[in-house]
Amino acid sequence: MRPDRVTLIFSILLVAAFTSFLLHAWLVERKESGPPMPVITVGEVREEAGGYTVPFTLTNQGPSTAELVQVVASLGEESGEQVVDFLAFGEEVEGAFMFRQDPRHGKLTVRVASYKLP
């Protein structure tokens, strides 16, 4: 087969795959539209650098994108805040908060405080 035909067939398949995926996503999204749903999962506390580190994973379980997702954490008098610029559908972002006190012996709260729609 002529080389240009081979590359043409490959190109058609690639462009068709992209187009079909977008069409499929569009049809599914029409059925499942809704707001973003940023969810926090807190990991195991680690003792390091003279303090305590609390890792977290932020996942968007909603069908749309969130911007400027604000994650806040508090432990007694200590508090921390992080802003994730951009969180697409299904995207995961990892981070950590650091405290002087041991979070295992206090009331630790980690939550999403706000986000903005694109």
Add this chain to the structure above:
Amino acid sequence: MAEHTWHKEVCDLARGAAGGFLFGIPLLYTMEVWWIGSSAHPAQALVALAVAAIVVYGLTMLNGFRGEDKGIPPIRESLSDTVQALALGFLCASAVLLVLQEVTWQTPFSEFVGKAVFEGLPFAFGVALADAQTQPVDNQALEEVEHKHPVLADLTASFTGSVFVAFSIAPTDEVPMLSAPMTPFALGVVVATSLLVSYLIVFVAGFGDQKKRKSSDLILQQPAVETALCYLVSLIAAGGLLLYFGRLDGHDPFTLWITQIVVLGLPATVGGAAGRLFL
């Protein structure tokens, strides 16, 4: 009609990819485009794809990437070149997004497709404009332009081209953003990609004085040596620009210097390769 051989096909695709890199690389270093790609509604991406396909069709009718000047090609040929330009745009943009770790194996597929489409479309314009951007130069005319110091001329052109392309990228936040998660392996991949793209533009794509370059007797102008030497010059240009814009200073750790220079070195190398051909 030109004979269709694998060598010609590879050269044509390389020329298209080189045109895509020259046109599309600045947008690959623009975080707003990543975000548009991630958040775009599928319908938006489909409309962008449809409109871009029409534009690319028009460009392949007038220019194209196959280096053949035979007037307006038949509709069927333009259509197949359009599909190939789009596919090449998606492939090259996806590859660079992967190399820069803006897309990883953890990225949701829908986000990957959005990014590949919005970054790939300007790439496809570059592919369709490859001949116009980098018209193969008449070798006879080039032979008349002899530099007394060809290696020095190459290095100067490489430096100028690197500065020209990297100047608008160096002061942006994208360089430290892309550098931050880079592992030594990922940096190695960026270096290899930079060298490959540079070689592709200067020695494979069939632009400018490629034949003359390949037949040069000078050791420093041998393809591999010249590519490595000019990459070094592009890295120096990238480092200089990062210093100039205060993105790096003497207090920063050595690893930060290396990662940022290598990351900015990719677009600088594309500029450097273009500089060697056209300056």
